[in-house]
Amino acid sequence: MTHTSYLELSESAIKNNIDFIRGIIGNYTIFSSVVKGNAYGHGIKAYCMLAYKYGVRHFSVSDANEAYEVKKTLPYEDVTIMIMGMIENNQLPWAIENEIDFFVFEEDRLQNAIETANKLKKKARVHLEIETGMNRTGFVPREITKILKYVEKHKEFINIHGICSHLAGAESISNYKRITDQKKKFKNVKKRVKELNLVSPTYHLASSAATIRYPTTRLDLVRVGILQFGFFPTNEILVHYLTKEKIVENPLKRIISWKTQVMDVKTIKAGQFIGYGTSYFTNQETKIAIIPVGYSSGYSRSLSNKGKVLIRGQRHKIIGTINMNMMAVDITHANTIEKGDEVVLIGSQGDVEITVSSFNDSIQIINYELLTRLPGNLPRIITK
Numbered sequence: 524m525t526h527t528s529y530l531e532l533s534e535s536a537i538k539n540n541i542d543f544i545r546g547i548i549g550n551y552t553i554f555s556s557v558v559k560g561n562a563y564g565h566g567i568k569a570y571c572m573l574a575y576k577y578g579v580r581h582f583s584v585s586d587a588n589e590a591y592e593v594k595k596t597l598p599y600e601d602v603t604i605m606i607m608g609m610i611e612n613n614q615l616p617w618a619i620e621n622e623i624d625f626f627v628f629e630e631d632r633l634q635n636a637i638e639t640a641n642k643l644k645k646k647a648r649v650h651l652e653i654e655t656g657m658n659r660t661g662f663v664p665r666e667i668t669k670i671l672k673y674v675e676k677h678k679e680f681i682n683i684h685g686i687c688s689h690l691a692g693a694e695s696i697s698n699y700k701r702i703t704d705q706k707k708k709f710k711n712v713k714k715r716v717k718e719l720n721l722v723s724p725t726y727h728l729a730s731s732a733a734t735i736r737y738p739t740t741r742l743d744l745v746r747v748g749i750l751q752f753g754f755f756p757t758n759e760i761l762v763h764y765l766t767k768e769k770i771v772e773n774p775l776k777r778i779i780s781w782k783t784q785v786m787d788v789k790t791i792k793a794g795q796f797i798g799y800g801t802s803y804f805t806n807q808e809t810k811i812a813i814i815p816v817g818y819s820s821g822y823s824r825s826l827s828n829k830g831k832v833l834i835r836g837q838r839h840k841i842i843g844t845i846n847m848n849m850m851a852v853d854i855t856h857a858n859t860i861e862k863g864d865e866v867v868l869i870g871s872q873g874d875v876e877i878t879v880s881s882f883n884d885s886i887q888i889i890n891y892e893l894l895t896r897l898p899g900n901l902p903r904i905i906t907k
C-alpha cells in the first residue's frame with residue numbers, strides 16, 4: 524500500500540537529544556526512554572531501533588499493547604520494558620512471562636500479579652506507584668508498610684523492582700508548591716522503605732520537566748519522553764535551562780519532518796469559492812496547489828485558512844477548509860510550482876521551517892497532542 528505522505532526521522536537529531544539527556548543525568552541515573560503514544564507519534568518501531576543503536580536499554584510505555592510493540596522491535600535480553608499504566612488481567616501472563624516491568628497502584632492488581640506469577644513459576648517485576656499529590660493512581664504513603672509486608676510473604680513470586688510516583692506539572696512554576704510537597708512525601712516513603720529493609724528498589728519520580736528543573740528528583744532513574752524528540756515540555760522550562768546554562772541556543776534538535784507532494788495545480792477565476800462551502804472566496808485570479816493530506820492523516824481541521832506549508836523553499840497559506848484527504852494552498856505569488864513538487868508540512872526546506880510549535884500558536888494545542896495525532900500507519904523514513 525502506498526501513502527500520500529510520510530515522516531522522516533533524523534538519526535543525528537536522535538543521537539544529539541539522547542546525548543543531551545545523558546549529559547544532564549550523568550552516569551548513575553538510568554535513562555528510561557518513554558515511548559508511549561507510539562513514541563509521541565514518531566513510531567515505536569523506527570524510534571526504538573535508533574534509540575537502542577545509541578545505547579538506550581530501558582523503555583517506558585503506557586500499556587501492554589505498546590510494551591508488545593517495543594518487545595517485538597527489540598527482542599533482546601538487555602532491554603527492559605516498563606508499563607506505567609494500563610494492563611489487563613488477561614495481559615499479565617504475557618507481561619510476567621516476558622519479564623516486563625509494570626506499575627502496580629492498587630491491591631487488586633498486586634494480588635493478580637502474585638497469583639499469575641505463582642501459576643507461571645516466574646517472578647513478577649513490579650514498581651509500586653505511590654500517590655504523592657497527582658491524584659491519579661497510586662498507593663497512599665501510609666499503606667506502604669502494609670503493602671511491603673504483604674509482598675514479603677509472597678516474595679517467591681514478586682520482585683519490587685521500583686518505587687515511584689509522578690509529579691503533577693513540574694513544567695510550570697505555578698505548581699512549585701505542589702511539586703515540593705510531592706517531593707517531600709516521596710522522600711518520606713523512601714525513608715520508611717529503607718527502614719523496613721525488605722526490598723531495595725529503584726526509586727523514580729522525574730519526567731522531562733523535573734529532570735531539567737528539579738535535579739534532586741532524578742534519583743535512580745528518570746522517565747523522559749518529550750525531550751528525546753527535541754522539545755522542552757514548555758517554553759518556561761526551555762528559558763529556565765538556557766538562563767541557568769547561560770546559553771542562547773536550544774540544545775535539542777527536532778527529529779520529525781512530515782512531507783508529501785503536490786497532487787495538482789490549477790488557476791481559479793476571481794469571484795469563486797474554493798473547496799466545500801464558503802470559507803474562502805477568491806478576490807482575484809488565484810493559483811492553487813492541491814495537497815493530498817487532510818484531517819484523516821492527523822492534519823488538524825482547525826488549521827483551515829490558517830496553516831502554512833513549504834513548497835520550493837517558500838511558505839504558502841492553506842486556503843479553504845481542510846478536507847478529509849486533501850487541502851488547497853495559495854500559490855498565486857509563487858514561482859513555478861508543479862505537480863510532484865515536495866511539500867513540507869512539518870520540517871524545513873531550504874532556509875525556511877515549519878515547526879510543530881508554530882501549529883500551537885495558531886490552534887492552541889500542545890506539542891504532545893499534535894505529535895501523538897500523527898497516524899501510526901504513515902511510513903517512517905530514517906534520514907541522516
Ligand SMILES: *Cc1c(COP(=O)(O)O)cnc(C)c1O
Pocket residue numbers: 557559607689729730731732746747748749750756
Ligand atoms: C508521559 C510520562 C512521562 C514522560 O513525560 P515527558 O513530559 O514526556 O517527559 C513520565 N512518567 C509518566 C508516568 C508518564 O506518564
